[in-house]
Amino acid sequence: MARDLASMECVPCRGGVPPLRHEEIQPYLADLDNDWRVIDDHHLEKEFRFGNFREALEATNRVGELAEEIGHHPDIELAWGRMKVTVWTHKIDGLHEADFVFAAKADRALAQDPVG
Numbered sequence: 001m002a003r004d005l006a007s008m009e010c011v012p013c014r015g016g017v018p019p020l021r022h023e024e025i026q027p028y029l030a031d032l033d034n035d036w037r038v039i040d041d042h043h044l045e046k047e048f049r050f051g052n053f054r055e056a057l058e059a060t061n062r063v064g065e066l067a068e069e070i071g072h073h074p075d076i077e078l079a080w081g082r083m084k085v086t087v088w089t090h091k092i093d094g095l096h097e098a099d100f101v102f103a104a105k106a107d108r109a110l111a112q113d114p115v116g
Contacts (some may be wrong), residue, residue, distance in 0.1 A: 003031045005104035006035055011097075019094020028100040034107045043088035043095065044103050048110065053080045066109050072102045 005028070019026070020039050029038055036046045050056040060078045063085060067073045077084040087103055089096040 003028075003099050006108040009101070011101075013115055014091065017062075017092060017096070019089070020096060021093045027039050027094075028097065032100055032103055032107075034104075034105050036041075037097070041095070042093075043086055044099055045084065045086045046103065047082055047084045049085070050081050056081055056083045059083050062109055063106050066105055070102065070105070072098055074102065 008075070019042075025038055025041060029036065031063055032044075034046070036044050039045050048056075048059055050059060056078055060076055060083050063076060063083070072087075075086040077086070085103075085106060086100045088094060
């Protein structure tokens with residue numbers, strides 16, 4: 001049964017635990033199911049497309065506000081008509097449940113009130 005990751009609390013990893021292994025990552029990725037990709041079992045990545053720079057900038061700001069609210073900060077790349085979000089837990093140099101929760105919350109934040 002799929003977890004509603006976007007409804008879960010994003011509990012930041014404080015370190016001292018190993019990153020998720022490949023077999024642990026797959027169920028989280030299946031629960032995410034929104035074009036997120038796992039790169040080298042190390043980080044999550046998703047590219048969002050928009051009609052222009054302003055829409056991409058608004059989405060970037062929305063994801064940035066979410067990051068500040070919950071204390072989990074992705075790398076965000078902004079370009080004309082696109083935004084790429086890359087998420088991993090720096091303290092463990094890999095993926096943690098919180099990364100998948102953040103990704104789901106970012107998807108929900110952008111879907112609830114579409115940009116543009």
